[in-house]
Amino acid sequence: MSLEPAIAMLKRTGLFAGIDAVRLEVMAFTCERREYAPGATLFEAGDEADCALLILDGEAAMLAYDAHGAAQALRLESGDLVGETALFEPQQRLTTVRAVSSLQVLRIGRDMFQRLMGEFPELAGAVAARLAARLSTLGDELVALGVRLDEIRNETRKDRNFDE
Secondary structure, rough: OOHHHHHHHHOOOOOOOOOHHHHHHHHHHOOEEEOOOOOOEOOOOOEEEEEEEEEEEOOEEEEEEEOOOOEEEEEEEEEEOOOOOHHHEEEEEEEEEEEEOOEEEEEEEEEHHHHHHHHHHHHHHHHHHHHHHHHHHHHHHHHHHHHHHHHHHHHHHHHHHHHH
């Protein structure tokens, strides 16, 4: 596989959007490509997270389990980046990801990613800006969720008072 499709997908990935094409080319060249057969497990919840995976081709399913053991599934496809928080700090996987179809991924290892950020400060700055924007959006979403929860609580209180 040539580097161009991987570079194009990195450009479209939120975390790497706006990063110089030359830096993305270095990243695509340095990263490992992996292939998985349908049904293969990419990682399990509880595994050490030491990389992110960019889906280059195919489909996968991300499975998360709630407190009652019920599985929730999320469909992943070409261009999706999985596990990007592993690029910044050691942690355990919270989900399980399995290939639904034949799957090709770009494995972005934490060590390689950290080294590239050290060698190319503009890469680190661009990633930091993207993360700050994502955190700001998340903060806004949490505020909106808090407002909605307060509305639900107030509606519930009104209903209880009406029933009494």
